[in-house]
Amino acid sequence: MKKKMSMIGTGDFSAKLDPERMKELKAFDDTNAGVKGLVDAKLATIPKIFVRPPEELAEELKSGQTDYKVPIIDLSDIHKGNFSKEIIEEVRFASEKWGFFQVVNHGIPSTVLDEMIDGVRLFNEEELQVKKKFYSRDHLKKVRFNSNYDLYKSRFANWRDTLTISVPHQLDPEELPATCRKATLEYIKHIKILGEHLFELLSEALGLKVDHLRKLGCADGSTIVCHYYPACPNPELTLGASKHSDPGTLTVLLQSQICSLQVLHEGEWVNVHPIPGALVINIGDLLQIISNDRLKSVEHRVIARHEGPRISVACFFTGSSSMMYSPIKELTSENDPARYREVVLSEYISRFMSLSLDDKSSLDHYKQ
């Protein structure tokens, strides 16, 4: 699996060197209008910068036709303090075998989820003049809107636009777009609490003390990434998001009701069907590293669709920027020593940002 990814994500950024492609990328970027701008212009065919070769897509299209089902875990009792053996076992199984699961009855009211999705929709469907003010590729900006953060590095652009909100706990609310300010602040409040519960559950699933992952700062840093996937005139030629694994410790994802997210399981692409009120949870590369490969960070991607827009909001828990991370001692032994070297989080994040989405092989890079 990893081998195939590194063949496709070659690290050869020839796209950078092709002047024709560069020109097209720049022209697209300069509109500040993203993919939504192309759709508004009623383009009949998607521009070349989004088109993937048929060989790659032939493989991509044999998907979603499998009997596998992403695990669904009912968290009804999670707020009572101690978790039942059954829930811990379900989380352990899902995180070790799938790296992905959906949670229901997680305690976040569905109005909070619906309003977040609506807020992202309103922002993206706002007048271009207003949206443009947020358009930026400067990673140091806490709130930034753009299309394809890796536009100039990836081999193919993805059919989506994204509003990114970094370190939301240090945010002045005024920095957020007015259209989604209230909904985002409310959503962040809830997601933070759920994140802490999930790290407690994962600690127990690993056989550690309930606060082990929390003490490592796993729930400390986070980035909220709001994606908008417009309807695509040629979904068979492109993707909403290239296959990748997430870099952080854990991702909590809210998705609207169009089924496009797929996870790679036992060599097959499995749909992550939207369930009203549910959230999708997946293990990131950093948690695979600190769990010494016990928990799995699994590749996933987003298919482009004729229907749209599809909206999703990912909360990436990134770990604490002041920490160095390495495999947890209790999870290593003489027979199973640490499989990864120490990760300095700031360096790890910089490395991630310097690559394209389908080029992330943090695991291989830190393997020892």
Ligand SMILES: O=C(O)CCC(=O)C(=O)O
């Ligand atoms: O939009 C989605 O469903 C997935 C987004 C995703 O994988 C990501 O932001 O890393």
Ligand SMILES: [Fe+2]
């Ligand atoms: Fe992802």
